[in-house]
């Protein structure tokens with residue numbers, strides 16, 4: 001039980017101490033959060049094994065926190081603490097995925113028993129009834145940022161129609177994940193999902209790959225062959241890197257999209273096809289159109305619905321949820337964890353290769369970490385450097401300039417420390433030699449951001 005971490009979220013210090021003592025007495029390590037916002041953050045960074053969550057808290061209340069925590073770590077067992085007789089809140093919390101509840105005043109014995117029981121029975125991935133009702137939620141696309149939520153919502157709506165979808169985003173942002181999600185959620189799910197990377201083959205080959213060919217239509221065409229447009233009949237055709245297509249093929253594609261009809265290479269018989277097209281590109285369509293590489297009319301045909309995936313560095317709040325998701329995928333039976341330093345470095349790194357790079361880094365790190373926690377020494381050099389940077393970057397090097405009002409220096413120092421420590425107030429207070437209370441007061445007075 002010693003390596004089991006419990007997170008206790010309660011705004012009352014005396015309560016926190018009591019709950020902590022009870023869980024320590026069964027051998028757990030405890031961490032604390034004083035409000036809902038902090039609870040969400042601590043869950044993201046420390047992936048605890050158990051969360052005891054008071055429902056009545058400032059800033060973000062327990063139910064609000066529970067919703068967000070559930071998105072971050074759907075399997076985390078949560079015990080909520082409710083006011084005596086507040087059965088409505090307890091029921092609400094259970095609906096949101098809490099596994100048990102305790103009424104105030106807390107019976108220590110009961111808490112211990114509930115905790116031991118939950119740790120014993122990891123249970124099903126706690127699924128909320130809300131999630132069950134939302135069968136059409138694209139669950140494969142992880143992320144809590146508003147842009148990811150919006151992407152999921154658009155996928156959900158697009159899946160219900162037969163509209164053509166254009167997915168845009170840098171390499172590794174999940175364009176193919178989106179295409180598959182649309183297919184899986186659509187009424188074509190039983191049909192085929194056929195993918196074609198338009199940049200991967202020479203033009204002539206691409207044409208016959210897409211449209212098929214009749215026997216003898218060109219040297220080497222010994223048999224009649226069906227193309228992807230035919231193979232995808234009744235399903236979804238994913239045209240990856242569509243902007244790389246040559247103009248003459250763009251014209252042919254446009255015609256299929258308009259008429260749902262085409263001929264094989266060397267053929268004259270029109271073939272009808274019932275497909276939904278999802279296309280993807282990592283280029284900026286307006287630029288491609290301006291430079292004459294992409295037909296404008298094709299762009300408008302493809303982008304009936306457009307989904308733009310933001311690079312990971314522009315939605316840093318998604319890094320840890322995505323990392324936890326990928327770790328689970330890489331090690332379904334294990335319990336892989338990130339050290340706090342690693343979590344912070346991952347969040348600060350720029351991820352030029354986006355989620356694919358994150359997946360690669362985690363895979364490599366797991367190799368080195370074995371069954372233990374992923375620590376800085378398991379990371380590749382570029383990320384390891386970020387870990388030590390945080391240590392080596394003395395907090396006194398925050399641009400103290402002669403003649404700047406002390407208050408301004410203090411404000412800047414606190415803000416930078418908060419950012420450097422991932423918004424963790426307890427650690428920021430420690431680093432600055434302040435009491436938590438004093439820090440909270442200053443954050444409020446200076447109107448600082450702590451995210």
Ligand SMILES: Nc1ncnc2c1ncn2[C@@H]1O[C@H](COP(=O)(O)OP(=O)(O)OP(=O)(O)O)[C@@H](O)[C@H]1O
Nearest residue numbers: 140141142170171172173174175176177282355356
């Ligand atoms: N939001 C996400 N949630 C979960 N996994 C993701 C997400 N985005 C990407 N991935 C994972 O990252 C990897 C890369 O995703 P994908 O292949 O869809 O990227 P892409 O945008 O098509 O990249 P490219 O342009 O290089 O082809 C895959 O392993 C995918 O499962």
Ligand SMILES: [Mg+2]
Nearest residue numbers: 172175176240
């Ligand atoms: Mg791709």
